[in-house]
Amino acid sequence: MKKNIELYFDTELSDFFRVKSGISYPLDRRASIKDIIEAQGVPHTEVGEIFVDDRPVNFSFIASGGQKVIIKAVQAPFEIFKPSLLRPNSFKNMRFVVDVNVGKLAPLLRMMGYDTFFDNELRDKEIVLLAHEQKRVVLSRDRALLKHGLIEFGRLIRSQKSDEQLKEVTAFFGLNCEMIYTRCMRCNHLLREVKKEQIVHRLEPKTKKYFYRFSICHGCDRIYWPGSHWEKLNKLMKIARIC
Template sequence: MNGPEIHLTFAPELRLFAAPERRQGPTKAVTDGSSSLGHVVESMGVPLTEVGRLLVDGREMPVSHVPRAGETVEVCGVVRPQRVPGAPLRFLLDVHLGTLARRLRLLGVDAAYESEDIGDPGLATRSAAERRVLLSRDRGLLRRREIWAGAYVYSDRPDEQLRDVLGRFAPELAPWTRCTACNGPLRDADKQSVGARLEHGTQRTYDVFAQCADCQRVYWRGAHHARLEAIVDDALREFGDAAA
């Protein structure tokens, strides 16, 4: 680029996307005189899904603004909780976020998940077709224009990932209502109707069951229930009233 020089300051949470030499304080950028401010910000490594307000010399401007020489730009992060207008809040997770998908489903959050790598175009197309917020740690994927909405998952640890998504989007929680395997709705089931799907020991030990209406998987309070219940209790304690 060989055009107007501008000065940018990134919100602290956005600095991890920038090159190391651009992470401390204001940074200079030379534009081409025709590209939008959104394009300039993305060229610095910051996905627009993570950007909130853009303040140009103190005034809020759209991403389509074409920077002029000497302008000072403050790039703010998204405001939390982030509201996604125009559709019920639903998510789509890429192939690397399987544990997060299962935990969201455990909490009753609609979380579609691609267990096979269908590629960035396939994920972006599904996000748009189903109007789902695409969750990913792939910055390039989040820059695709065809996605309906997206969000970067900042941590690689499932506990922190869950807190990040719940804190950012404040989805309504309804624990124990979704299949953690396929995202389908759970229904109460009597032992007789699901007996053929149970091991003999399970039939003898448990009396309360639920079954997925889509994949027919059967659930009961087995050996892992205490661990799952702890995840649910922690989420409800911290985020149970977030969507109210």
């Protein structure tokens, strides 16, 4: 006789992932609750709590027939610094790795000062390993990628527009603007302030005339000043009402 368990997804998960709540799932193989949930199309990164017969369990729990499983969505702001039952290996820093399908997030998060790795040639396997080894949060629109067990923290980005995506990430991870303009948008290295006379020979006449405060990138040697590279992105952040 086949054994079944009942799966109940909360509304947030069932609406977004179009998965039915209250389904009967046949236990025809030995599988962890993580695998069973992900077989319904919901990556583990989106799950905040799991209850089996009203008891909280972790992702490796093996269900047996007749049990009732409640799956709750992760809630914002996502607490990545505190260990929890589902995610005992908490992080010490808010660092990201951005998948190619949300690549426009990289310069925006860097502008806010957050260490954000992005390389459009990185394959899924490499993203997973990088996230695991460097303890980075994975941002992606690829559900299959976020199902990988080595990914501790991640977020499936809902919007396709970069200002909305930034708004999503900022709200979901409780980001702030305390480190704004401290990191290079292009290469992710930290910036340092530089005296105008040290770089004046590299400036265009108008920049030389109207600007006084400059920063330089440790990595790629690019020079930054208010109102230059940041202008367009600043506008975008205002639209998204972030900083």
